[in-house]
Amino acid sequence: MTPGFILLVILALAVAGWFAGRAKAAAFPRATGAARAHSLPSQHGWFVAIWAAAPALIFLAVWAAVVPGLTLNEVLRAPAASALPAFPMERAAILSQARALSAGQTMPELHPLAASLASVWGAAATRYGMIGLALAALLAFAGGAWAWTRLSPRFRARTRVERIVMGALLGASLIAILTTLGIVASLLFESLRFFSRVSPLDFLFGTLWSPQSGDEGTFGAVPLFWGTIFIGAIIAMLVAIPLGLLSAIYLTQYAPPAARRWLKPILEVLAGVPTVVYGYFAALTVAPAIRGFAATLGIPGASSESALAAGLVMGVMIIPFVSSMADDSIAAVPQSMRDGSLAMGATTSETIRRVLVPAALPGVVGGVLLAVSRAIGETMIVVMAAGLAANLTANPFSSVTTVTTQIVQLLTGDQEFDSAKTLAAFALGLVLFIVTLLLNIVALRVVKKYREAYE
């Protein structure tokens, strides 16, 4: 019995329940005033349909979880199963062959035992499938019938349905939240395993990062943190803040409406460029140009992968982010401020410098913090353009590495899962998560406080 068929049966019963509920409600005596039926016929229908479908679906979910275990038990109790080898892997291989065979798949090298077990497996699966179908159908029918008997002119089907809808919406949001919590928990537990092997102090304050050296490697993450800050929070922001802010000022204050209509979407296209495209732009175009430039200036330590190349391109990527936050903040400063300043005889640029930008500053700062949190979590550009050498240097022409680059490096390729190397990736991820979370919280607070100031 396929789950699809059982779902169809439940759905059919729910539809039948809907019509039955509506028909019963439609037959209520017509009256006016206080004697009028509380809910519309279709609302009664929905009440019955939900009661038919929901318990049966919940049962089906639980049933689907326990059936494989029950089936396996049944197969193992069969006489033929006594011949199964005791060695776990071989045993599991034969059983999985039997299951695949019973599901109708064909395979070349079949173990003889699997063939005999397959029929047992098939019989058990069919039986449990039938039981499941019967129970689900019974539950759907019972639920629907119970709901149907409750219908009366005074019954508040409308309120009930509303409550169930609210429950469903709550469930949807809970799934998102629980998933996030699950991710955080897995990060946390794997990090704890890492910290049981490597001291957190060595990790957070050590200046030598060499995960491949020796058996256990050396995990001093300071060069990674520095590289991340150097590229994401310093070089990228030196590009993004001035360009983003100035373009926002031009777009909100100087651009004629027609120009604004064209320029703003074009600027926002920058945000839609896939980061991998920025990545090869940085690696293939910008980085060689910078190396050549550094070489002509005679700057030592210029490499083909440089902090400057990654930072500059990342800054360009962040421009629309900063500019749209700044645009919002400046546009949120009331027109009356601008008028007040102009009426004092201030020029447009004086008004911008002395009134609009200071008034919009908290919003701009919030936007910049969000941009920083975006930049330090950015992966593709730095993987392609920043390099892997964990240098602790302030020379923008040399290669540095970042937290995200190293996470990619530690987890790609064949790795044993519980080595310190792999676990280090989780610890790095945890640090990155905590930092971006804090940045986001602070930024949203700043922005919110600023919004309140004008409302």
Add this chain to the structure above:
Amino acid sequence: MADHSLNDMAAGQRASNDPPKMEARNVDVFYGAKQAIKNVSIDVGMENVTAFIGPSGCGKSTFLRTLNRMNDTVSSARVTGEITLDGDDIYSPEMDVVQLRARVGMVFQKPNPFPKSIYENVAYGPRIHGLASGKADMDAIVEKSLRRAGLWDEVKDRLSESGTAMSGGQQQRLCIARAIAVEPEVILMDEPCSALDPIATAKIEELIHELRGRYAIVIVTHNMQQAARVSQRTAFFHLGTLVEYGDTSEIFTNPRETRTKDYITGRYG
């Protein structure tokens, strides 16, 4: 009949014993294709407070904003005719709009102090125009302006607090102090009390009395009692035209035009 009333209006436009500070002749204002002001001619005297009254949408605020060229900030607005300040055409290409607005200050309907300290709000204008030669000089300008706006005693101990944290009435007096600080010759007030409670309104009206004579004052108001209380000359606008202009006492007791009479007796508005 039509001729007669036109002549009367022409006589009324002249401020009898008051030297004109600003003169408007045949002013039309267009927003795109829509004409908001039709052929308005009026003199604003130095000694008297002039009130512009009229129903909503009659163009009184629009006309007020032509007097310091604040309509320039609306890209679709177009002004024709002639407006002079001390005989100089303010719409001529030689007129520096920054200087004009320093000479013709404005107070808006809703108090709009900058989100800066009280001190910095008042110091804003003198600072951008370079009126103070040092810290002591600036302190003096700030104190004098706040005193003239009747706010000094209330705020002298908290000059560093934000201007936006004060009450609405105080904010509006701060805006008046801010306008006074650049030593304007004319102050335009666009319904300065419409967002204020009666007590704050009374304070602003008192302030207007005190400022009279030092600055030429033009006030737009919805409130006819207010016009009667604070002004000596009243102009009644209707549908973009100047219907009648004369001494306030005349307008309110003995209007020459039926439309004026209907408006001040509450027939429409």
